[in-house]
Amino acid sequence: MEVTLSRGSGLNSTSKNLDKLGQLIPIDRMSRHTLTICTILLSVALSPIALSAGENETTSPVKGPNAQELCDKGTRVKKHAKETEKTDAGTTKDATKPAPTAPQKPPAAEDSPEIKAIQKEIARLTLEKNLIDAKLAHAEAKRREADAARNQTRVEERARIESRLAFEAVKEGEQNAKKLARLRALETEAKLLKLQTENALGKYSAEAALFQKRQELGKIAAAAKPLRLKEPLVNGTLCISDRRITFNGVVTSNLAEHIVERVNFFNNQDTEYPIFIVIDNSPGGSVAAGFQILKAMESSKAPVFVVVKGFAASMAAVITTLAQRSFCYDNTIILHHQMSTFFGGNMRTLEDRLKFAQKWYDRLATPVARKMGSDLKTFTKQMYAHDAEADWQEFGTQAQKLKWVDHIVERIVETAIVDVRQPAAQGPQRASTQRLNGCEAKVDEKGMPYVQLPPLENPFDLWWIYDKHGYYRAQH
Numbered sequence: 001m002e003v004t005l006s007r008g009s010g011l012n013s014t015s016k017n018l019d020k021l022g023q024l025i026p027i028d029r030m031s032r033h034t035l036t037i038c039t040i041l042l043s044v045a046l047s048p049i050a051l052s053a054g055e056n057e058t059t060s061p062v063k064g065p066n067a068q069e070l071c072d073k074g075t076r077v078k079k080h081a082k083e084t085e086k087t088d089a090g091t092t093k094d095a096t097k098p099a100p101t102a103p104q105k106p107p108a109a110e111d112s113p114e115i116k117a118i119q120k121e122i123a124r125l126t127l128e129k130n131l132i133d134a135k136l137a138h139a140e141a142k143r144r145e146a147d148a149a150r151n152q153t154r155v156e157e158r159a160r161i162e163s164r165l166a167f168e169a170v171k172e173g174e175q176n177a178k179k180l181a182r183l184r185a186l187e188t189e190a191k192l193l194k195l196q197t198e199n200a201l202g203k204y205s206a207e208a209a210l211f212q213k214r215q216e217l218g219k220i221a222a223a224a225k226p227l228r229l230k231e232p233l234v235n236g237t238l239c240i241s242d243r244r245i246t247f248n249g250v251v252t253s254n255l256a257e258h259i260v261e262r263v264n265f266f267n268n269q270d271t272e273y274p275i276f277i278v279i280d281n282s283p284g285g286s287v288a289a290g291f292q293i294l295k296a297m298e299s300s301k302a303p304v305f306v307v308v309k310g311f312a313a314s315m316a317a318v319i320t321t322l323a324q325r326s327f328c329y330d331n332t333i334i335l336h337h338q339m340s341t342f343f344g345g346n347m348r349t350l351e352d353r354l355k356f357a358q359k360w361y362d363r364l365a366t367p368v369a370r371k372m373g374s375d376l377k378t379f380t381k382q383m384y385a386h387d388a389e390a391d392w393q394e395f396g397t398q399a400q401k402l403k404w405v406d407h408i409v410e411r412i413v414e415t416a417i418v419d420v421r422q423p424a425a426q427g428p429q430r431a432s433t434q435r436l437n438g439c440e441a442k443v444d445e446k447g448m449p450y451v452q453l454p455p456l457e458n459p460f461d462l463w464w465i466y467d468k469h470g471y472y473r474a475q476h
Helices: 010-024 032-056 067-096 113-222 253-269 287-299 315-321 347-371 376-386 396-401 433-437
Strands: 237-240 244-247 275-282 284-286 304-313 325-328 333-337 391-395 411-414 440-443 449-452 463-465
Touching: 244 253, 253 275, 253 284, 253 287, 253 433, 275 315, 284 287, 284 315, 287 315, 287 347, 287 463, 304 315, 315 325, 315 333, 315 347, 315 463, 333 376, 333 396, 347 376, 347 463, 376 391, 391 396
Parallel strands: 237 411, 244 275, 275 304, 304 325, 304 333
Antiparallel strands: 284 463, 333 391, 440 449
């Protein structure tokens, strides 16, 4: 009887083959070891067959025993093999008792074609199982590789997200820092603006209060009028009216033009009351401009008086001494000296200019010496006798004795000033000293301040100015 095991027979053919194996092969002819091996191989082979049978149940119309039945048959075959082994053992024991001869090895039974077919089927099933195991291992490897790729992708994506979040956090921190710095700058600006506003308010409040005071003083002074006296000196007090002319700084052609203009203006108004030229401080200046002022004073029908409050030197001192009447305080300083000016050129030019300067000095200093009751030569010697550089300066009391000034006053009353902003004098408005004389205050490259004198308009003009420290600089 043939046992046919085909690849497509499945569980049904395997079950039939097991039945045929039990019928065709006598147990007593099978060796114990061969039966054990066959049992083990069938058990191993039946596992994938049972699995594949479960898968084919839903698709194959052929019905057969399930995996549980095949396992039961395998169990019965193992049990039968064990019982046969026990029977053979007992038989062998009984057979050896009466015959002490050595047991002979039974001849090896030849495998029948059915067994060979079963062995072949077992080998095929083993290969099929190994193939399935390899496919499962390959699928598992692919799955693990895919999982690893997905995990790597997740890690990289997470790293990118964390990097982006960190960058955004740093950027946001920088923006917040900039906003905070800007906020602090705005707070500082606000505080500064507040302080400036408070200062401005305080300044405006002070100006408003001052304006109110000025208005009150203006109302009080509105009823008062400048006091004009033919004799302005009363008991040591000099009363200056609104007919006053400011004389400050360096004597220049601009200042001389201003003074002459106002002298003429006041003369055209009235010739009875005196005109006052008030000198606060003047170091002297142009001899031509000073001579122009002296001639305007001499030509005036109204008397022109000179008042020195602080300091008058050189050309300003000559104007003071040669005035019709002059007044000063006891501590006022009057300074006379030889002409000191600015020269430039070769030796012949310097000699010519020195001779011309001597002529100017003779014309202006001789009247001063004559008023002192002396002559020019004696006057010049006295200059060097009092100072090595011929800068003869005296206070007001001694200057009065030398006839450089006529009167020493205790007080000076300015009746023309009824408003602190501007004098009430009629005529051309007052101007600043710098604009009047045309001088300009500067600082040199060494940081030293100086006054730039304007150019002399008269080509034969000279500077007669007291400048011990080089503060005044002429243009050549």
